Amino acid sequence: MNDKQMLLTVEPVDAVPMARILRFSGDLDSTNAEHVSEVVLSLLGEGVLHIVADFTKLRYVNSTGLGALLFANKKMKEAGGSMKIAGVNENVFEIIEIIGANMLLEIHRTMDEAIATLK
C-alpha cells in the first residue's frame, strides 16, 4: 500500500562507471524497505560498487528502513565498495543518530560532497 509513497530512482554518476545515485523520495518504512534491499542486491549483481543515496527528498524513515540501509551498506562494503548518504533532513538525521546508525553510515552534507569522494 505505502510502496507508492516512496519513489526510488537509480541514476549513473558522471565519470564513475561503477557508481550509482539512488534518489529517495517520500517515506522509507516497513512497507518498502525490502524493495531497497532488492535494488541494492541487483546493482551489486550488475557490478556496481559504490552507491550515493540522495535523501534530499526523503521525508521519513523508520527503524526497518534504516535496517535496509545498514544492510545495503554492509553488502557494498563486503564487495569492496562503499555507500554514501547525503541531503538528510534534520528529523531523519535525529532518528539515525538515536539509533546509532550515524556511526555505521557515511553521511555527507550535500550530494556534491558525497560524489566528490568517489573521484
Next chain:
Amino acid sequence: MTLPLSTVLLEPFAEEPVVSVLRLYGDIGLEAITRISALVDDLVENKRFHLLVDLSQVNFLSSPVVGALMGCRERLMRRSGSIALLAPKPELAEKLNLMGVNLVFPYYSNKNAFLRHFRWEYQSESRSLALEVPAYAGYVPAIRRLIAGLLLSKGYTPREAFQLESIVDELSNNAIEHGLPIDKKFNISFSFDKSSVHLAVSNGCKTLSSEAQERIREKFRNPCIIPGSMRGRGIALVKKIASDMTFSVDAQRVQVSITKMREES
C-alpha cells in the same frame, strides 16, 4: 429589544462560566471607551480574566476603541487571561485586518470555534482517538500520518509530530510483527492535550507461555541495539524518544503505552 445606536453590554457566557462576553452594538466610537474600560476594571476586580468581544452587531469600530481594546488585552494577559473577537462582519474584519488587529487578537467566526480553542488553550481539554486496525503493515503509514497531522493542527511543532509519527509507526509494526495478534487486528488509543501525548498500542494474542511472556517483557525492559544487526531497533528508538514507556504482558494480551511530554509548549 431596541438598542441605542451605540451600546456596550457585559454578559456572562452561558457555555463557559469563566468567560465574560462584551457585546457591542452599532457604531462604536470614542464615547464607548470609558464604558469599556470601566467594565474591564470590574472584570479584573472580580478576577474574571477571560473576555470575548462580540462584534457580530457592530457596523463601525473607531481606531481609539481598538486602542482601548489593546489596553484591555494587556491588562488581562498580565493576569494570564485572554481576549478574543467574535464574528466581525466582513467589512469590519477587512478594516481590522488592515490595521493589523488580526495579528494581535484571535478572531472566531462562531461561539463553538471559540469554545474549542478556549478549552484547549486554557482548560487542558484533550483530544482523543481510538482505532481498531487490521494487523497489516500497509495500514500503518496512513495512521501515523493522521496522528502527526492532528498534532500539527493543534500547534505541535514538525519535530514533535515527526517523533510521535515514529513512535506510532514502531509500536504498530511491533504489534503486527511480534505481538502475534490472534484476531488479525490491533488497537491504538491516542490522546493529547497542550502539554503531553499519550499513546497505547495493544493486541490480543494466542495464549503465551510464561516463558514467552517473560521474553516479551525483557524486550520492552531492556531493548538493545545489536551492532551490525539489521532489525530490532524499533523499541529502543521508542524508549529513547518517549518521556515514559510502560508495558503489560499477560497470557492473552500485550500492551505498550507511552507518554511524551512536550518540550516546546
